[in-house]
Amino acid sequence: MAGKSVxxxxxxxxxxxxxxxxxxxxxAAAGDVVTMLVMTGGESGPGAGERHAEQRTAARTLGAALRWGGLRDCAVVSDTTTIGIIEAVVAETQADLVYVHAPEDSHQDHRATAAATLSAARRLSRVLHYQSPSTLAFAPTVFVDITAFLSGKLAALGAHGSQVEFSAMVEPDAVQASARHWGAQARIGYAEAFAPTRMVLDLAPVPARPADRRRSGSRVVPAPRRPAAAGR
Structure with missing residues (x-):
């Protein structure tokens, strides 16, 4: 995935x-270009006046570019307007891989964002869903080893000071415990977990061994037999 657009x-x-x-x-550490698209400014939650600045700081902490969807908190719907906003950023970034909310969620904005993203990313071969504190059903089968990056995640979350102060969902100990839980499921230290809609692995082809066979164009040519030894 090195050099991809995420x-x-x-x-x-x-x-x-x-x-x-x-x-x-x-x-980002692997050399990928990372973009974050935040659909609303979180105006209906605590710290409404601070959230744009907090998000900008968090994006810098993650080494990511930031785009805003410009929609209203608690009023996101999966319509042509929302799909078009996401499609425009997919096209602008030429995204190879998209992360988005899990579809089954108790928050209507999360559900609508997931549905609109699936439509906007319908031609992409890599779409992964992440868990939110309000996710209702989540059965991940893809895991990312984040052992070396957990402290950075906590730093990015710390940039959202209004949420850390007023929301138990952003409590650092809970975030670390979740990462340890998924790490245990993945047989590693700490992990983030994802449920794929699609996840195509781009693997390098394995070359044929010349000792086994020789190729001429697209035709397989068997290796010549050695002449029989005299006296046999």
Missing amino acids: LAVGAHPDDIELGCGASLLAH
Whole structure:
């Protein structure tokens, strides 16, 4: 995945950091270009006047570019307007991989953002869903080793000071415990977990061994037999 374009979509400030912040740090460390698309400014929650500035600081902490969807908190719907906003950022970034909320969630903005992103990313071969504190059903089968990036994730979440202060969902101990839980499931130290809609692995082809066979164009040519020894 090195050198790829990665897009993470979230309904509110801090959603992306909670769901896949450490994985975005890992992508940036691998040389990938990372973009965050935040659909609303979180105006209906605590610290409404601070959340844009907090999100900008968090994006810098993750080494990510930041885009805003410009929609209203608690009023996101999966319509052509929302799909078009996401499609425009997918096209702008030429995204190879998209992260977004899990579809089954008790927050209507999360559900709508997930549905609109699936439509906007319908031609992409890599779409992964992350867990939110309000996710209702989540059965991940893809894990990212974030052992080296957990502290960076916590730093990015710390940029959302209004949420850390007023929301138990952003409590650092809970975030670390979740990462340890998924790490145990993945047989590693700490992990972020994802449920794929699609996840195509781009593997390098394995060359044929010349000792086994020789190729001429597209035709397989058997190796010549050695002449029989005299006297046999």
